[in-house]
Amino acid sequence: MRTTEHPRPAAPASSDGDVLLDVQDLAVRIGPAEIVNGVSFSVPRGGTLGIVGESGSGKSMTVLAATGLIGSPPARVSGRSLLDGQDIVRMDPRRLRGVHGRRVGFVFQDPSTSLNPVLTVEQQLTEAPRFHLGLTRRGARRRALELLEAVGIPDPPSRLSAYPHQLSGGMKQRVMIAVALACGPDLLVADEPTTALDVTTQAQILERVKELQESRGMSVIWISHDLGVVSGIADRVAVLYGGQVVESAPLEELFTDPRHPYTRGLLAARPQTARHKGELAVIPGSPPDPRHLPPGCVFWDRCPVRGDPRCETERPPQTPVGPGHVVRSFYGDRTGGTGPADGSGRRGGPR
Numbered sequence: 001m002r003t004t005e006h007p008r009p010a011a012p013a014s015s016d017g018d019v020l021l022d023v024q025d026l027a028v029r030i031g032p033a034e035i036v037n038g039v040s041f042s043v044p045r046g047g048t049l050g051i052v053g054e055s056g057s058g059k060s061m062t063v064l065a066a067t068g069l070i071g072s073p074p075a076r077v078s079g080r081s082l083l084d085g086q087d088i089v090r091m092d093p094r095r096l097r098g099v100h101g102r103r104v105g106f107v108f109q110d111p112s113t114s115l116n117p118v119l120t121v122e123q124q125l126t127e128a129p130r131f132h133l134g135l136t137r138r139g140a141r142r143r144a145l146e147l148l149e150a151v152g153i154p155d156p157p158s159r160l161s162a163y164p165h166q167l168s169g170g171m172k173q174r175v176m177i178a179v180a181l182a183c184g185p186d187l188l189v190a191d192e193p194t195t196a197l198d199v200t201t202q203a204q205i206l207e208r209v210k211e212l213q214e215s216r217g218m219s220v221i222w223i224s225h226d227l228g229v230v231s232g233i234a235d236r237v238a239v240l241y242g243g244q245v246v247e248s249a250p251l252e253e254l255f256t257d258p259r260h261p262y263t264r265g266l267l268a269a270r271p272q273t274a275r276h277k278g279e280l281a282v283i284p285g286s287p288p289d290p291r292h293l294p295p296g297c298v299f300w301d302r303c304p305v306r307g308d309p310r311c312e313t314e315r316p317p318q319t320p321v322g323p324g325h326v327v328r329s330f331y332g333d334r335t336g337g338t339g340p341a342d343g344s345g346r347r348g349g350p351r
């Protein structure tokens, strides 16, 4: 991406010693609802973490809490979320505003949550850089034009005076991405931003974000219910269910060696897989109500291989099953449901 201010060198992709965001044991409670339950993950500098799961699995709440966007109260947020070592969960509101405007950019599915309908594209793109980066009106305008070009908006000068309702859905999403990138964030959080778009526009936007990320060394968290979308952008995936990371692995490993029965179910439910096999595999049932989580494994009532007595009574611990690959299931072993992941030798028969 070409920008006149604050150029950033491309950063190396993931490496253990180079973590931008380190989330540890994050939990969110609202009243009796246990919405996020001990979530841990990290986002490498310059890398992309995909977060997948069905609707209601806690994806949005996890990321909103990790980036300091959930009010506490009414919610109770615990655990840590370290951005370059500084804990966002405990940060005072004034410093947090600086983080949100400057270091973390957000793109949401619904443009009305990010774009102000009564402000022009130019106003929305120039406000934050003028405030946070101290740019002049002219400098901010130049930057706005560069950003519009970078996100693939044709004829940027003619778009500056447009209001959001004058733009198509795909254009609005591109403008939202431009707004999120306006201050050159270290982390872009994208919460299902392409879900409402046609597949061609979706693919173009994914490509554009990947290019921008590579040229700027920015980290990305990309949330989606669709493993196919995440596979187009992430280098690491965390699978969420019942407010827990039930499996997390490098992208390729998750696809070639999924260990959690829920991950396997998600993979089998992908349209590509269904086409290949000639039928659509669905995971019967729905995610648990966070007000009434089961005492054992959160996936227990839908699990096709449950049978170990602990499944119903104990939360499976997070168990490493390979380099950078962890799973929370008593059935996370390689052979697909014939023995517990913790190597205890206890077995339960597949159902």
Ligand SMILES: Nc1ncnc2c1ncn2[C@@H]1O[C@H](COP(=O)(O)OP(=O)(O)OP(=O)(O)O)[C@@H](O)[C@H]1O
Binding pocket: 030, 033, 035, 053, 054, 055, 056, 057, 058, 059, 060, 061, 062, 225, 289, 290
């Ligand atoms: N303010 C709230 N009070 C109580 N429960 C809430 C609140 N907001 C969300 N929840 C519940 O928290 C759970 C997780 O919601 P969340 O929006 O994080 O899920 P999600 O995986 O992002 O789903 P989607 O893909 O539909 O956005 C859901 O069961 C939801 O009903």
